[in-house]
Amino acid sequence: MLKRTLMASVAVFTFAAGAGHAQTIGFSQIGSESGWRAAETTVTMQEAENRGIDLRFSDAQQRQENQIAALRSFIAQGVDAILLAPVVATGWDSVLEEAAEAEIPVVLLDRMVDSDPDLYLTAVGSDLVHEGRVAGEWLVEAVDGADCRVVELQGTTGSSPAIDRKNGFEQGIAGADNIEIVRSQTGDFTRTRGKEVMESFLQAENGGADICALYAHNDDMAVGAIQAIKEAGLNPGQDILVVSIDAVPDIFQALAAGEANATVELTPNMAGPAFDALEAYFADGTMPEKFIQTESRLYTQADDPAGEYEARKDLGY
């Protein structure tokens, strides 16, 4: 009798939480080392506000011990769930076990950990290879069988985004014999190097006349390269097609001006899918997939770039 009442009250409590009334969720963010990271924080807060979630935010300033301390404090506060963007992959076992004992579900954002998958509810992230593949597939479609010599601006040599986005793009164009990567150099993910390396590509490829398209591993390098193309007297977006990855605000300006052709979004909105999964879990105990891949959405000049720019410019990129 007593036992049944207790279970009932637990059910009522979970139902109340699932209904979204004053749900409390802790969010341990790595820090704000890049514009994308800052945007992720902003978007997460916006998403929480829209859903009426009480978000407890903690900035770890790139230190794992700060994150572990934040998680313990969330557990002590008895939050309903925890979002964790882990700074490193290892060393999370004990604190995740503590969360599991307290029956607080943990959702990983953007990066993975090496712990037992049973210790967290799910992980939300993007697939770097997939992003590259989307960019490649767009190019195949855009040139429509015409011969195309592509130059590639890689990310920092040896970094996983550089390796994966290169592989993904090569997979995307694998079927098209008309497309060929003729030059590939690192631009270190920066505007300055993107511009400098593009200048040398233009120089080496007959003043740019032999280049049909540019693929840049991130938008910043593409923005630099677009300036180099303009200074060489060519029209970026027409004489040379420009496709890149990330979808930061500045590339939308270039898209709006017709100087870039496409960008693949690495969405800062990891929290949205995470909240969706948590809602479903609280509502009826639905277990989500262990990895939720965010959409790598393609934006072109046709997707209202000016409007996208306005929507993104204040996210903190």
Added chain:
Amino acid sequence: MTTVLRRVAPQLLTLVAVIMLVSIYFPSFWQIVYVNERLVGIPIDVIKRGAPVALLAIGMTLVIATRGIDLSVGAVMAICGASAAWSIDQGFGLWAALGIALVAGLICGLWNGLLVAVFDIQPIVATLILMVAGRGIAQLITGGTILTFDNDAFSYLGSGTLLGVPVPAVIWVLTGIGFGLLVRRTALGLLVESIGVNLRASTLTGINSRVLLIAVYMGSGFCAALAGIIATADIRGADANNAGLWLELDAILAVVIGGNSLLGGRFSILASILGAMIIQTINTGILLAGFPSEFNLVIKAVLVIIILVLQSPRVLPQLAYLWRGRRDRSQRPKQSQTSQQNAGTETKT
């Protein structure tokens, strides 16, 4: 003039050798065309892209001549670029932006100079402080983002041309000439060399070494500010994380390739600038050659080691001796022939 030529001869020869090496991979090295009111060609790319390192090398040469070193120049570039972008963003206009950026550079130099000259902190430590803290300051100014702006007058400094020549190249040439005249047409150069060789004796000779040291570090800050302005104008945005990153090392390398001793004393700004151009020719050559990115740093390192070994005090005199020896032989072919014949007959008998 001939003494200047003799001083920079090793650097000139090295530059020619590096250009020849690049030409192997890219035969049309010297092809320069005039399109859209601008000169286009590899040499033009080199003098444009080499601008930041050339500018930093000018200031660094003077600092190194005083037996110091300025590790902060890369970070100072970031601070000054950020200051300029912030001013443009605030709508202060071109001249205010330039003024604010240059003053920021001078203040950074003053800080370094005070630490070195007044507080007697070793230069490598004193400038390390700003090297580390400077990027943080720059990020505070930009608010952590790439602070972009749209101002054609300011962008002109990075990507414009004057009579077809890229403006950054014009800026470093003028700065080099300006600093060259400043140190050689006045007594500054002599006094700087003097405190670099023997600070104590120079002070006892009545040289105001403290003020001179501060001035030298401020000069380096000024050059870094110009480099920062160019880098910012070039990409129409201030990137606090990446602007001038590691360029202090390239600048020091340029000074060393320029044959200036890290122990202070005699210096040549022209030789340092040639050193900067040698480095940039290598950089551009690597990009043009189309090797995979993984090889970039290895190729650069190998070439730099070869250059420094050839210029080392042990090897250079022998090269000069061989060179002179060959010239002597070619001028007096008969004599050498007869001596050879003599040698031949001697061995026969």
Added chain:
Amino acid sequence: MLLSTRDLTKTFPGTRALDAVSFDLKAGEVHALLGENGAGKSTLIKCLTGAYRRDSGDILFEGQPIFPQSTLEAQAIGIGTVYQEVNLLPNLTVAENLTLGHQPRRLGMIRSRAMNAQADEMLSGYGIDIDVRRTLDQYSVAVQQIVAIARAVHLSGRVLILDEPTASLDAREVQMLFDVVRDLRARGLGIIFISHFLDQVFEISDRLTILRNGRHIATCPAAEVDRMQLITLMLGHELQQETATRARPVADGKDAIRFSGVGRRGRIAPFDLTVHKGEVIGMAGLLGSGRTESAEVLFGAAPSDSGTVEDSDGPVDLRNPRAAIAAGFAFAPEDRKTDGIIAELSVRENIILALQARRGWSRPIPQAEQIRMADDYIARLDIRTPDAEKPVGLLSGGNQQKVILARWLATNPRFLILDEPTRGIDVGAHAEILRLIEDVVAQGMSILVISSELDELVAVSHRVIVVRDRQHVSQLTGEDVTTDTIVRAIAAPDLTPEATT
């Protein structure tokens, strides 16, 4: 004999640092090695410890010839050295310092407890009670000296060389050190003691050896000489009645520079000095007595912290060398290499440097004028150099000194301070520099000459100031300017007060 040298000779380019020196050290004695700067003390020590290789002669250790190639080899033979600047590692523990290089080990690991025990044992008998596990820099210089001695004795055990060990110790610490030295003497070690504090030399030494200009001058039991004889031997002058016979300057006082009560705490006690136009003032005293310190106060290199300086136009600013130069002062320092020449710069640039510094950076001396000045001084001072563009560091000592004189003459100073202007200079240049002093004085310049060469001082000076124990103790004028009176004044503590006027 424990350790001997026979006809030990060592030459450096331009100088004969040791000239057939023979020297004996007995077991169980403290043997003081005396001489002014450049006498050859440190060269002798460096030959004994293997830091220098001798040109000729023998070193005998217990009668056997030895040929140490390094200080390590000398140590292994039995000769240990402790320098003024303790050359141990201040950030290691006392025990680590004591046992460095021969720590007790097991399986390649240092056994700390055994090491500390060994260190305690090494220090027993030295009368100091310290924790060997603490780092060396937590103890006073005196304790560090004793640790250094303990290490040297442990490693070598026969001969101990103490090179100016007391220079940075106070009186109590000196006694502490001397107790250790006496104890080691009783244990049968031969100890070579180098110091310029004559009181300490007399207190601790059994025998003395005096060197001068690389030559062995005398060896005698310490009890058989007095202070006066010792100084005479060191400076190389027989006591004699010799009077300076020069015309006195017209001391009308109008153009005089008056220093009153200038000095610097810890370096030189406040003193008064009036410098008349066209006057040569000599300054005599032993090494470390405060001569150079006086000069540095007068030139603003180590500015005075008391008193006033005035001339006929009012107060004179001597805050720093720059100010002093602006006031018409000039200073040729004792250590030419570190304080004088700018070695890499050319003869021409060195000559014009002081004048250029005074004109300021924005008013360069025209190239043609520089060349004319350089050629002029090269001819006038007979500077031996192939041309004015040769780096001054490549010239000989005498010519470097002439370049420095030229540098100051170019500024046309009214008061020129020369600190040991003739040290390490060959005889020809020596005479030329003295003649030069007479020339410029005749033109009205005032000069202060600091010198250990008393003949020289007597020959050029109108009056002589004697410095002892960082005080100006007496001033000799007129008939009193003789080597005899100077030596008496320098040696005063052993004499009746009549010498100090």
